[in-house]
Amino acid sequence: MQDFLSFFETMPFWQKLTWVAGLLTLFWILETGFAFAKAKNTPHSNRSKWQHAGTNLVFLVMISLINIGFGRLLLWVDQLTDTQHWGLFSMYKAPMWLDLVVALVLLDLISQYLAHVMLHKFPWFWRLHIVHHSDTHVDATTGTRQHPIEFAMRESLSLLTILFTGMPIAFYLFYRILTIFFTYWTHADIRLPKRLDRALSYIIVTPAMHKFHHHHEMPWTDTNFGNVLSIWDRMFGTFVYENADDVVYGVDIIDNDRNNDVLYQLKAPWNRHIKWKK
Secondary structure, three states: OHHHHHHHHOOOHHHHHHHHHHHHHHHHHHHHHOEOOOOOOOOOOOOOHHHHHHHHHHHHHHHHHHHHHHHHHHHHHHHHHHHHOOOHHHHOOOOHHHHHHHHHHHHHHHHHHHHHHHHHHOHHHHHHHHHHHOOOOOOHHHHHOOOHHHHHHHHHHHHHHHHHHOOOHHHHHHHHHHHHHHHHHHHOOEOOOHHHHHHHOOOEOOHHHHHHHOEOOOOHHHOOOOOOEOHHHHHOOOOOOOOHHHOOEOOOOOOHHHOOOHHHHHHHHHOOOOOOOO
């Protein structure tokens, strides 16, 4: 177990980059053969898949640069919790595998589900998060589409979770690798057999389940906040599973014709012409 976790702790940058590029390539291939989107889902789809991907990959580059800075903060937090013996894990002794399970569950609950709920419920956070929802052609690359300030907020909450638990840095890095997969998997423009998708949705977030979250109108926009585990949405009453073909991508308070305009998207949180309703 220790050797397994050490692999993620010492994982070089090129391997992480290969993981990201490999998953994006995999889901792009799957999207070709198992496409979900129809004309109804993507009313503003008068652009090529490459152009759409290029826009979202610009956001990926920006958040990757920010991630370098948070990597240094992560090392500082890890040293602090190790030397000061802070956190939940310092209060009891348990097998490493159990600590890992607890860490993954808490990270999924606090740094993903609760963070996502905050992005929808607090007006200024929603202004940032709208950049992600403005994508009118949801596919694997949509998972990379985050406003840089939103990404910084999410990472800050992750650091607080590490401080709260005192978990080893390897636990967090392993979870990050998992979330990369689930981010591309849940946003991928793929259609699983309905029975399989629904069955999986009792445990994990599935592509069809997450599609409802990207519907352009309430109340579906404020449902299915989960990242890996679907239990949080079921537990807190935010789960929905209807006919995914009724989903229409985008958001109804922004100019969907400019969803490919990076500068417009970056400035959207401060755009006075947008009627910020929720």
